[in-house]
Amino acid sequence: MINGQPVAQLMYLDDKGQPLAFCVTKMTMMDEPTAPTLAADGDLNLVDWQAGGYGYIVLGWDDGDLLKEVAQQIKLIYSV
Helix, strand or coil: CECCECEEEEEEECCCCCEEEEEEEECCCCCCCCCCEEEEECCEEEEEEEECCEEEEEEECCCHHHHHHHHHHHHHHHCC
């Protein structure tokens, strides 16, 4: 749960066993859409954005450029 809201999480393990996760949650406040933004928490990288009342996060230990590319593909395919 994030801010009391349920979270859907899809996880993928690459050929080295490193996880890459995509999470979606309903936002409690209807904020304006935001562009994907790269951040880091220690060695964990994440890209997050908001659209259509939902919050999206792609995270993993992979290079931030890869996470940004995955986020852009998700936005393109699902129009979020």
